[in-house]
Every structure is written in structure tokens, then in C-alpha cells.
Amino acid sequence: MACINAPAWKGCAPPCQKDLSYLQQxxxxxxxxxxxxxxxxxxxxxxxxxxxxxxxxLPLDVLQVLTQQLTSSVSQISRQEVVEAxxxxxxxxxxxxxxxxxxxxNVQADRPPLFVHELICLLSTCSKKLKSSPGEPWPDxxxxxxxxxxxxxxxxxxxxxxxxxxxQLSGEIVTMKEKSKYKFAxxxxxxxxxxxFEECFxxxxxxxxxxxxxxxxxxxAILSGSKQNALQMVTxxxxxxxxxxxxxxxxxxxxxxxxxxxxxxxLKSVVCMVHVLHTSSxxxxxxxxxxxxxSFFKVLNADQSLASLEGSPGPHWEEKLITxxxxxxxxxxxxxxxxxxxxxxxxxLSNNCFEHIIRLIQNSKLYLSSECKxxxxxxxxxxxxxxxxxxxxxxxxxxxxxxxxxxxxxIMATSPAAKEVFKERIGYSHLYEVLKSQSQPTKKxxxxxxxxxxxxxxxxxxxxxxHNEQPLLIxxxxxxxxxxxxxxxxxxxxxxKICDASLQSRTTCVRAGMVGHLLDALCAAEQALDGKCVENxxxxxxxxxxxxxxxxxxxxxxxxxxxxxxxxxxxxxVQVIRxxxxxxxxxxxxxxxxxxxxxxxxxxxxxxxxxxxxxxGFAFHAWLCLLVEETKDALEETGRLKRKQLYSFxxxxxxxxxxxxxxxxxxxxxxxxxxxxxTVALPEFPFHDAAWHCVxxxxxVGRRPFGQNLVNIFVDGQLQKVAQLRFPSLGEAFxxxxxxxxxxxxxxxxxxxxxxxxxxxxxxPTHPFLSRSQSFPASLAPHTWTPIxxxxxxxxxxxxxxxxxxxxxPTSLEGxxxxxSIFYEALQPAQVKALFLAGPNIASPFKPEGDFWExxxxxxxxxxxxxxxxxxxxxxxxxxxxxxxxxxxxxxxxDVKDVINCVGGMGxxxxxxxxxxxxxxxxxxxxxIHDLVGPELTSSRSAQGLPIALGKSSGYKGLHFIRSDAGxxxxxxxxxIPR
Numbered sequence: 001m002a003c004i005n006a007p008a009w010k011g012c013a014p015p016c017q018k019d020l021s022y023l024q025q026x027x028x029x030x031x032x033x034x035x036x037x038x039x040x041x042x043x044x045x046x047x048x049x050x051x052x053x054x055x056x057x058l059p060l061d062v063l064q065v066l067t068q069q070l071t072s073s074v075s076q077i078s079r080q081e082v083v084e085a086x087x088x089x090x091x092x093x094x095x096x097x098x099x100x101x102x103x104x105x106n107v108q109a110d111r112p113p114l115f116v117h118e119l120i121c122l123l124s125t126c127s128k129k130l131k132s133s134p135g136e137p138w139p140d141x142x143x144x145x146x147x148x149x150x151x152x153x154x155x156x157x158x159x160x161x162x163x164x165x166x167x168q169l170s171g172e173i174v175t176m177k178e179k180s181k182y183k184f185a186x187x188x189x190x191x192x193x194x195x196x197f198e199e200c201f202x203x204x205x206x207x208x209x210x211x212x213x214x215x216x217x218x219x220x221a222i223l224s225g226s227k228q229n230a231l232q233m234v235t236x237x238x239x240x241x242x243x244x245x246x247x248x249x250x251x252x253x254x255x256x257x258x259x260x261x262x263x264x265x266x267l268k269s270v271v272c273m274v275h276v277l278h279t280s281s282x283x284x285x286x287x288x289x290x291x292x293x294x295s296f297f298k299v300l301n302a303d304q305s306l307a308s309l310e311g312s313p314g315p316h317w318e319e320k321l322i323t324x325x326x327x328x329x330x331x332x333x334x335x336x337x338x339x340x341x342x343x344x345x346x347x348x349l350s351n352n353c354f355e356h357i358i359r360l361i362q363n364s365k366l367y368l369s370s371e372c373k374x375x376x377x378x379x380x381x382x383x384x385x386x387x388x389x390x391x392x393x394x395x396x397x398x399x400x401x402x403x404x405x406x407x408x409x410x411i412m413a414t415s416p417a418a419k420e421v422f423k424e425r426i427g428y429s430h431l432y433e434v435l436k437s438q439s440q441p442t443k444k445x446x447x448x449x450x451x452x453x454x455x456x457x458x459x460x461x462x463x464x465x466x467h468n469e470q471p472l473l474i475x476x477x478x479x480x481x482x483x484x485x486x487x488x489x490x491x492x493x494x495x496x497k498i499c500d501a502s503l504q505s506r507t508t509c510v511r512a513g514m515v516g517h518l519l520d521a522l523c524a525a526e527q528a529l530d531g532k533c534v535e536n537x538x539x540x541x542x543x544x545x546x547x548x549x550x551x552x553x554x555x556x557x558x559x560x561x562x563x564x565x566x567x568x569x570x571x572x573x574v575q576v577i578r579x580x581x582x583x584x585x586x587x588x589x590x591x592x593x594x595x596x597x598x599x600x601x602x603x604x605x606x607x608x609x610x611x612x613x614x615x616x617g618f619a620f621h622a623w624l625c626l627l628v629e630e631t632k633d634a635l636e637e638t639g640r641l642k643r644k645q646l647y648s649f650x651x652x653x654x655x656x657x658x659x660x661x662x663x664x665x666x667x668x669x670x671x672x673x674x675x676x677x678x679t680v681a682l683p684e685f686p687f688h689d690a691a692w693h694c695v696x697x698x699x700x701v702g703r704r705p706f707g708q709n710l711v712n713i714f715v716d717g718q719l720q721k722v723a724q725l726r727f728p729s730l731g732e733a734f735x736x737x738x739x740x741x742x743x744x745x746x747x748x749x750x751x752x753x754x755x756x757x758x759x760x761x762x763x764x765p766t767h768p769f770l771s772r773s774q775s776f777p778a779s780l781a782p783h784t785w786t787p788i789x790x791x792x793x794x795x796x797x798x799x800x801x802x803x804x805x806x807x808x809x810p811t812s813l814e815g816x817x818x819x820x821s822i823f824y825e826a827l828q829p830a831q832v833k834a835l836f837l838a839g840p841n842i843a844s845p846f847k848p849e850g851d852f853w854e855x856x857x858x859x860x861x862x863x864x865x866x867x868x869x870x871x872x873x874x875x876x877x878x879x880x881x882x883x884x885x886x887x888x889x890x891x892x893x894x895d896v897k898d899v900i901n902c903v904g905g906m907g908x909x910x911x912x913x914x915x916x917x918x919x920x921x922x923x924x925x926x927x928x929i930h931d932l933v934g935p936e937l938t939s940s941r942s943a944q945g946l947p948i949a950l951g952k953s954s955g956y957k958g959l960h961f962i963r964s965d966a967g968x969x970x971x972x973x974x975x976x977i978p979r
Contacts, residue, residue, distance in 0.1 A: 023065070027096055034099040040153045043217060045166040055103040060114075067115040069093060074122045077129070077144075087143045090122060094150040101157040104184040113158065117190055123151050124196045131205045145208060152214045158187040160225030165217075168224060169268065189222060189229040194238065201241045209259055216245065216265045223272040230276045235286045239273070242266055243295045246328070247302065250320030263324065267331040270296065274335045278344060289347050297356040300328050301363070322399055325360065329403040333410035345415050353411060354426050357404050361434050364400040398445050401438055405445070409452040412468065416600075419468060428470040432477060440483055446491055449475055450498065458494060463501035465630050469512040472499065476517045479533070480524040488529060492536035500543040503690040504599070504627050507816075510548045511891065515541065519556045522572065535575065542579035548593075548893035549583065551902040558903070561912060569915040577912055583896040589716075591692045592623050592818035592840035593893045594865040596740065596886065599627060603812040603888035604645070604741020605820075605863065605873055610734040610882070614860065615824030618657055618699040620647055621832070622739075623818030623840040625692045626665055641808025643668070644815070646695070647739045647822075651732035654800060659697055660810065661687060668807065669697050669711055671726050677800045679807075680723045685715050692818070694836040700826045701727050712829075717836030719829055723794045739820055739863070739884070740813035816891070818865070821846075825858040846876065865890050 034055070039046060070093050076086025097115060100106050107113055126148040130141070156165075162182055164174050200207055200215055207215070219238070223230040245266045249258065270292065277289050332353075336344050408431075412418040422428075435441065450458035455467040466472070475491055482488050499509045509515075518541050522534070529537075541557075561570045598604055626644070643660035650656035650672065658670040665688030670679045687693060696714035701707075709727040713720050736743060798806055818840045827835075831852075838851060843866070846856040859877040863884055867874040873884035900908065 027092055031092060031095045031099065035095060037102065038095060038098050038150075038153070040098075040150055043166060043169070045163045045170055045172075055099060057103060058100050058106045063114055066093060066096070067118055070115055070118045070122065074118060074125055077122070077125055083140050084143070087140060087147050091143070091147050091150060094119075094122075094147065094154050098150065098154045098157055101154065101161070104161050107158055107161060107187050108184045113187055116158065116187060117192070119151060119154060120190055120192050120196055123148065123155075124192075124199070126151070127196070127200050127207060127211075130207055130211070145211065148211055149214060152211070152218050155193075156218050156221045159189060159218075159229055160221035161186055162225070165221040165224040165272075169220075169265075174224075186225040186229060189226075189232050191232075194233060194235060197233075198237050198241055201244055209262065212245070213259060213262045213265065216242075216262060216269060220265060220269040220272055223269065223276055227276065227280070230272075231280060231284050231286070234273050234276060236291070239287055239292055239295060242270055242273075243299050246299050246324065249324045250317050258320070260323065260327075263327055267327055268334075271331055271334045274344075275338050278338060278340070289344075290351055293348065293351040293353070296328070297351065297353070300325060301356055301360055326399055326403050329357075329360075329400070329407050332407045336410050342415060345411060345418050348411055349418060349421050352425075354408070354422050357407055358426055358431065358434060361401050361404050361438070364404075365438055398438060398442050401435060402442075402445050402448050405448045405452060409448075409455060412452075413455045414467070419470075423470075428474055432474045435474075436478065436481065440481075441478065441487070443487060443490065446475065446487065450494055454498065458498060463498060463505075465502065466498065466505045466508045469508050469514070472509070473512060473514060473517050476514065476521050479521050479537075480528060485530040485533070488533040489536070492533040492540075496536045496540045496543075499540055502628060503625070506544055506547050507597075507891070510544050510893070511889075515544050515549055515553045516556070518544070519553060519560065523556075523560050534572065538572065538575045538579050542582045545579065545583040545896060546585075549896055549899055550894050551899050554896070554899050554903055558908060558912070561915070563915065569918055573912055573915045577909075577916065580896065580909075589691055589693075590839050590841070591625070592816070593895060594841075595623075595625075595816040595818045595891050596865055596868075597889035597891050598740040598813040598815060598817055600888060601811045601814070602742065604743065605739040605884040605886050605888075606741060606743070607649075607737035607739060607861065607884050608882050610649070610737060610860075612733065613730040613824060615858065616701050616730070617824065617826035618649075618697075619823035619825065619827045619858075620659065620695070620697045621821040621823070621827070621835055622646075623692055623694050624813065624815060625690065626661060626687045626813070626815040628688055628690050629663070629814075642811045643803075643807045643809070644813050645738065645740060645742055645810050646813060648736070648741075648743060648810075649734045650736040651728075652735045653732060655728040655732070656734060656736075657699065657728065660807070661813075662807070664688060667695070667713070667715075669713060669725070670803070671699075671711075671728055672800055672803075673726060673728055675800055676726075676797050677803045678726055678795060678797045680711055680713070680721065680725055680795055682713055682715070682721050685720055692816075692840055694840070696827065696832045696835070698826050698832070699725070699727055714829070714832045714836075717833040719832075721794075725795060740817050741887070742810040742812050812888075820861075820863045822860040822862075823855070823858045824860045827855075827858075831855060844876075846878075865892070 037046075070090065073086045073090035073093065076082040077090065079086075097113070097119075101113075126144055129144060130148070133141075160166075161184060162179075164179070167174055197215065197219065201212070206212065219233070219242075222233050245262070249263055273292060274289055277285050277287070277292070282288075332348075336348070338344060408422070412422060435445070447458065449471045452471040453466055453468050454460075454464040456464050458464070472495065475495060479488060479491060482491070499505055499514065518537055522529070522537060522541075545553075557576065561573050561576060563570050596603075596605065624646070642663060644662075646659040646661065646667075648656065648658040648660075650658070653674055655673050656671075658672065660668055660670070662668060665686055667682040667685065667687060668679050669682075670677060672678075694714075694716050696712075698712040698714070700710045700712065702709045708724050711721075711723055711725040713722075804810075819842075821835075835845075835852065838845060842851070844850050845852045846859055846862060847853065856878050861882040861884075862876045863873040864876065867876055868886055868890050871886045873886050874880075875882045875884070900906065
């Protein structure tokens with residue numbers, strides 16, 4: 001027993017070589033002492049034991065002797081007369097090797113274990129013997145299975161010594177950084193292992209299921225343990241083996257129920273194969289990811305299991321089929337959940353994944369004959385002609401559609417390109433028809449469609465933003481078809497919560513045409529919809545209509561409320577009038593009706609090169625609205641600062657003007673010289689409130705000899721900050737000019753260069769790219785810098801080129817931008833105030849008949865969303881020299897007051913008022929009815945009136961009733977309302 005301790009090991013080596021009986025006794029004693037740490041029957045990650053540190057380093061001469069003994073044991077197992085003795089000795093040696101391998105020095109690369117080849121030979125011999133006599137109760141069978149189990153466990157210890165596979169199965173995330181710190185490499189995989197693995201699953205008799213499970217488990221361990229071994233293992237043949245295991249899952253065999261863990265481990269191995277190939281170069285791969293996905297989708301949509309019903313079906317085969325397909329669907333998001341996700345999404349798209357998923361949903365409702373037909377009967381004919389049929393998936397009718405929706409969500413998540421591909425190839429209307437053809441939806445299916453819209457948990461708090469509005473439109477169309485009132489109320493409440501959660505969500509819904517879909521739903525089944533459901537839909541209609549409602553949509557709404565003569569008030573009339581009044585009511589500051597949507601990270605306006613700055617100052621004026629970011633985005637981008645560009649005007653040498661917003665909505669104004677990047681921040685004013693603000697930045701050149709260069713920052717017409725800020729030279733051409741755009745992104749580098757007198761040409765190209773910011777190239781400046789202490793915490797200075805490190809990488813404005821004006825002279829505070837008071841919706845302010853004609857002499861360029869066509873922003877300044885190029889969306893909203901005038905003014909509402917008046921005559925509370933129509937609907941931004949010929953309209957009586965009871969302002973002029 002003294003030989004168990006590491007220091008005495010070398011002294012034991014000579015006796016072990018001379019006296020085999022002594023060696024046998026020592027082996028038995030050693031294994032008995034450490035056997036408790038093997039735990040061969042568990043797949044959980046083992047805990048570190050103190051006894052492991054006592055395991056000695058194995059001398060090579062002893063390793064050779066034991067390897068020879070293992071070879072002898074394999075030979076004995078092949079002969080029936082000595083098979084028992086061979087199995088007993090092989091089991092002892094395998095246990096010894098498992099224990100020794102816990103000391104990773106025994107399997108390091110410079111001393112590879114010599115017994116690996118004999119181990120594979122032992123496994124091959126045992127598997128052939130097991131397959132040659134399946135199910136025969138001969139005495140040595142259980143011992144043979146036990147030896148095979150321990151041998152597979154030993155292989156796992158050799159090829160995945162750090163238990164990476166087991167830890168991943170338990171939910172632990174093992175990063176590449178952690179793997180790079182591993183001290184010892186796994187043992188090299190012998191070439192013959194691949195052949196052995198394929199033989200174990202070839203057609204014919206199969207190994208016992210527990211051994212199949214451990215073989216698949218070992219396959220996954222090899223993939224996770226070493227990339228070199230994994231690439232050697234992933235071949236077309238091994239891919240076919242895994243697909244064969246999947247195909248066999250629901251065969252109508254009459255054997256015992258299969259272990260679901262075998263299915264799960266097989267799919268985990270397929271996922272791991274995809275990730276291994278994804279991180280390798282094409283020259284290293286023996287098979288491409290596309291080939292794996294092609295085989296995967298063939299199994300997913302295969303009819304082999306159904307075709308086998310031509311014979312005698314096994315028990316509960318349909319449950320096995322659902323289990324197989326649901327687990328295969330769940331594996332797809334796991335494949336995509338990896339580094340460089342967009343590349344994996346593109347591979348899935350190239351494999352026609354959408355078509356496969358939709359076909360699977362279509363085929364998820366199958367009908368089978370309750371009686372078997374003759375052997376020669378065709379399955380398709382039976383499905384079409386059999387009269388006595390039953391639905392296969394009664395117990396889980398929407399299991400496959402639910403999981404399929406999750407797969408579609410995963411493939412399209414964060415990928416505008418994937419969403420467009422789905423629209424073109426499948427279309428959401430087709431998806432709706434496919435889902436509707438299944439049956440009445442369950443609550444779970446509706447929830448997953450809501451999750452698809454927000455690409456996450458729809459019930460999260462705070463509510464998530466809408467990333468895909470199309471599923472919401474499907475749900476609204478489906479709403480009138482729902483027979484369950486509880487589901488109607490549930491769905492309408494969540495639609496209201498999600499779509500009205502934020503300005504971004506309302507904007508997305510309006511742009512998607514949700515107002516029209518809501519009206520269609522209200523028109524489609526006004527009698528079938530629950531009252532609470534109608535209330536929720538009209539509330540959402542008011543929220544979206546407050547942002548924008550088109551004339552055609554208002555006409556459709558008024559048409560919905562028509563009633564035949566004598567039928568009284570429409571049940572929706574009171575709620576709709578209240579909603580219209582709410583749409584017209586404007587709470588908070590004025591908002592821009594037309595704007596540039598610069599939400600995408602690559603959006604913005606590119607301005608052509610300004611060869612010569614016309615004046616001696618710089619002033620920027622714009623209306624903007626910053627959008628609130630989701631909480632998860634901030635978590636995902638921890639450590640990745642970004643600055644949301646408002647504008648940047650730079651020369652080829654890197655000097656110029658810049659302004660941006662930080663991630664928390666703080667405005668920063670910057671000037672860049674050839675050596676310094678100087679900033680002034682405005683932390684006192686929060687811009688992350690999803691409200692419209694007027695921002696003016698005015699740079700003033702100091703008059704010589706004692707004048708100082710200043711910057712004035714105005715917000716909503718009020719001077720918020722004055723600071724001394726250097727003014728860059730205006731002698732060079734401004735070659736890199738952007739508004740709301742990331743432009744040419746800078747890069748930081750640790751290499752130190754001497755700042756050159758000029759930088760490469762940054763001229764405005766014919767087709768500009770919006771991938772980098774217009775700041776001084778960081779590669780031209782030292783990487784390390786020391787900020788100069790700011791005077792009174794107002795102005796801070798750093799080395800030019802270090803701004804990406806300090807303030808973050810540039811991105812688009814990530815918000816909405818109204819009209820933009822650039823002046824080449826400074827503006828006075830009174831002029832800034834006047835521009836603010838004119839509001840964000842003023843039309844043509846700089847025309848001769850406009851309010852600010854005197855400022856046109858200082859105007860360099862003027863962009864407005866009204867003058868943007870085919871992504872070209874026309875410059876409406878007097879010189880018309882700088883037409884910009886827009887990357888983003890041009891948004892046009894309609895104010896309900898203007899729309900009412902478009903459809904005939906207040907006269908169009910008189911029939912509704914007549915219905916309300918009839919309610920009063922039936923005893924309704926007149927004051928409550930009057931409150932529905934207030935000055936919001938009868939006033940507008942313009943004081944100009946609009947004559948209405950009421951004639952003998954029946955609505956006049958209702959209008960007169962409201963006017964006489966409440967003393968409404970229309971009493972003075974009942975035939976004119978404000979425009």
C-alpha cells in the first residue's frame with residue numbers, strides 16, 4: 001500500500017515489471033482505494049475531490065506493461081473459453097486508467113497515453129460481441145456491457161479532461177477565454193475511433209440504449225474538449241450517424257419507451273458541430289454547415305415515420321413524433337445563440353429555413369385511419385380517402401406551431417435582412433392563414449406571437465420595444481375570429497400595453513398601418529367582440545391616432561359608426577367621440593409632424609463637400625427627439641460606449657465641429673483642432689425624455705485683439721450654457737460633413753505616429769458609405785492621452801483621436817430629426833428664440849414671404865422632410881448648393897384636426913353628434929355627453945375659419961343641443977369652424 005503515495009511510486013516500478021502477481025495485487029488495492037471517485041453512472045460534472053491530488057504521475061515503463069496487459073485482455077475477450085477472465089482483467093485496467101487520468105499530467109501532449117489504441121480496440125471488440133447476440137441472456141453479457149460503459153467513460157476523461165461538455169450540459173457557460181487558460185491539452189483522437197463510432201450505429205442490430213446514450217455523450221465530449229479532435233470527428237459519415245439516431249426516434253418499434261435523454265444529447269451534439277464548424281476556416285472543415293442543416297431539415301420534415309405505418313404502428317408513435325420535432329425545433333435557437341450570429345442567420349436563410357418551418361406547421365395536423373389498410377395501400381391515399389379518422393395531436397394540438405414560432409423569432413431576431421427575406425419568400429399573410437387553419441389558437445400561441453413582436457418576453461417590465469410589428473398585425477386580424485371572450489380580452493389588453501408603451505412603439509405601429517387594421521377588426525365583428533375588448537381597441541386607436549391618422553382611416557371610422565334611420569346610437573359612438581377628442585388634445589410640448597427617422601445605427605444625412613466656408617461663424621438649428629433605449633441594450637453593450645451624432649463637419653486634416661449625445665442623453669459640443677479635441681457638456685438638461693426639443697449651437701469668433709471665442713448652447717429657445725471654446729480654422733474645405741450620421745468611424749491604435757500635415761482624402765464620394773464617423777482619424781494620434789483639467793468643469797481637452805476611447809464609438813442620432821438649418825454666421829439670442837417659437841412644423845420659413853427672410857442671408861443649408869424625395873434632401877437655402885443624401889426613413893404624420901378638415905370639417909361629425917343627442921333625449925346625462933366634444937376638435941393651429949353648409953342635415957339638431965346646453969363657442973357662429 002505504500003506504493004499508492006506518489007513519492008514511493010518509482011520504487012515500485014522494478015518489482016511491478018518482474019512480478020506480475022505483485023502488480024495485480026497492487027492494481028486491485030489501488031483501484032479499491034480510489035474507485036469511489038469514478039462515478040461512471042452519472043453525467044453530472046464531478047466535484048473536485050481532495051483525494052485526486054494524491055494520484056501519482058504514471059511512469060512510462062509501467063504504462064507500457066499495463067498496455068500490454070490490456071492487449072492480452074482484448075485477445076481473451078475474443079475467445080469464448082476465456083472471455084470471463086479477460087473481461088475481469090480489462091475492467092480492472094480500465095478503472096485504473098480512469099483514476100490515473102484524473103491527474104492531467106498523465107494525459108498531457110508530450111506524454112500521450114499509449115493505451116488509447118488498445119482502448120479503441122477493446123470497445124470495437126465488445127460492441128461487435130454485443131451486437132452479434134442481441135437480447136440473448138448469456139452469463140457474461142452484463143459484464144461485457146459494464147466493461148464497455150467504463151471504457152467509454154475513460155475515453156471521455158482522455159478527450160475532455162476539463163469536463164467542458166458536462167459543464168455545458170448543466171447550463172454553465174464555458175468561454176473561449178477560459179479554455180485558453182487550460183494547462184493540459186486533451187489526448188489526440190485516433191483515426192480508427194471514427195470508424196468504430198459509425199459501426200456502432202450502422203443498420204442492423206443495435207447496441208443497448210444505455211450504451212448508445214454514452215456513445216453520443218462521448219461524441220459531444222470530443223467536440224467540446226478539443227477543436228482539433230472535433231474537426232477530425234465531424235465528417236459526413238458522423239453527421240449521417242446523428243441523423244440516423246434522430247430518424248429512429250419515433251419508429252414504430254414494439255420495444256420499451258426510449259430514453260428522451262438520447263434525443264436531447266444527439267441534438268446537443270448537432271448544435272455543437274455547427275458551432276465548431278462556424279469557428280473554423282473552410283480549409284479545416286470536412287463538411288459544411290449548410291450540409292448539416294440540409295440533413296437536419298430533411299429529418300425534421302421527413303415522412304419516414306409516417307410511411308412506416310404501412311405496417312403495424314407501434315404504441316404512441318405520434319407522441320414520439322411530436323417529441324422529436326419539438327426538440328429539433330428547440331435546437332435551432334441554440335445553434336443561432338453563438339458568436340457572429342448574423343453569419344449563422346445568413347446560412348439558415350440560404351438553406352430555405354422559412355419554407356421548412358412553414359411546411360412543418362402545415363403538416364402538424366395529421367389524420368390517420370382508425371383501422372389499418374391492406375399492406376399495399378398508399379399512405380397518401382389513405383389520408384385523403386379514409387372516412388373514420390381521428391386527429392393525431394389532440395393532446396398537444398399547437399405544440400409544433402408554438403415552437404415553430406419561436407424558431408422564426410430566433411432566425412429573424414435583430415436582423416432586418418432576415419425579416420425582409422421572410423416577407424418576400426413567405427409573407428405574414430400566409431403565416432396567418434397557416435396558423436388560422438390549425439384551429440382556434442391557445443393562449444400560449446398568442447403569447448409567442450407577442451414575443452415575436454418584441455423579440456423577447458412581452459411581459460417584461462419595463463415594456464420592451466417593438467422590433468417586428470407584423471405579428472401584431474396578425475393578432476389584430478385574428479382577434480375577431482377568437483371565440484373565447486377571455487382570449488379576446490387577454491389579447492386586446494396586451495396589444496394595448498405593448499403598442500402604447502412608448503413613443504417608439506407607437507411610431508412603429510403607425511408606420512406599419514395598424515390604425516387601418518384596428519378599424520378592420522372593429523368593422524369585422526362588432527357583435528362578436530367583447531365590450532372590454534372593444535374598449536381596449538378604441539383606447540389603442542386613440543393612442544395611435546394621437547400620433548397620426550390619415551383621411552382614409554378617419555372616413556373608415558365614420559363609416560363604421562353609421563346606423564340606419566331609427567336604429568338609435570351605434571354602440572361605439574360615445575367611445576369613438578371620446579377617442580377623437582383625446583386625439584386632438586395635445587399634452588406637453590409641440591411635436592413635429594414630419595421628420596427624418598434616424599433610428600437605425602447606419603442612418604443619417606450625408607452633406608457634400610463644402611469647399612469654402614462663406615462666413616466667419618457657425619450656427620446649428622434643429623428640432624429633434626431622442627428615443628429611449630431598452631434596458632437590455634445597455635446591458636449587452638456594457639463597456640461599449642457610443643456617441644449619438646447630431647452633426648460633424650470636418651476638414652481633411654481632421655479639424656472641425658461636432659456635437660453628439662451620450663448614451664444617457666447628455667448633449668456634448670466639440671471642436672477638433674490638429675492636436676486637441678475640446679468638448680463642452682450640458683449635463684443639466686436631459687434629452688432622454690422622448691420629447692421634441694429645439695437645439696441651437698452657436699460658435700462665436702472673438703474679435704481681435706482681446707476677444708474670446710465662445711460657444712452658446714440653446715435648448716428650447718433658452719440659453720443653457722456659455723463657454724470659451726476654441727474656433728477651428730475655416731481656411732480648409734470641409735470634406736467630411738454629416739448630420740445625424742455616424743459617418744466614417746474612427747479606430748484607436750496603440751501605434752504612435754507623428755501627426756502628418758495632412759490626412760488621406762476624405763472627399764464626398766459618389767456613393768458614400770455610412771460606416772465611420774467624421775472625426776479626426778484616431779490612427780493618426782497617440783493612443784495614450786492625459787486629459788487637461790477642465791476649467792470650472794465646463795471645458796475638457798484631450799489629444800485629437802482619443803475621442804472614441806473617452807466618449808465611445810460614433811453611431812447615428814438614434815432618434816427623430818425635424819428641419820435642420822446651418823448658418824455660416826452667429827445667431828443672436830432673440831433670433832434663436834424666434835426660431836423656437838415658430839415651432840417644428842413651420843413651412844418655408846426662409847422664403848421671401850416667410851417669417852425669417854432676414855436670416856436667409858446667413859443660411860448655408862436648410863433641410864426639411866417635406867423636401868426629400870428618393871433619399872435626396874433638397875437644400876432649400878437661397879444658394880441650393882448642398883443637396884444631402886438620406887439613409888433612413890422620411891415620416892409624415894397627420895394631425896386629427898387637419899384630417900377632419902380634409903374630410904369635410906365638423907360637418908362630417910354631425911351624424912355622430914346627432915346620435916349623441918338622441919341618447920340625451922333617452923335620458924342620458926347631458927353634461928357627460930357634452931364633455932366628449934370639447935375645444936380640441938373645434939380648434940386648430942390656424943385661426944382661419946372654414947365655412948360649412950349644414951343645410952337641413954339631421955346632425956344640426958344634435959349640434960344645436962350641445963351648443964345650447966353648454967354655451968359652446970360655436971354658438972357665436974354655428975356655420976364656421978376653425979380650419
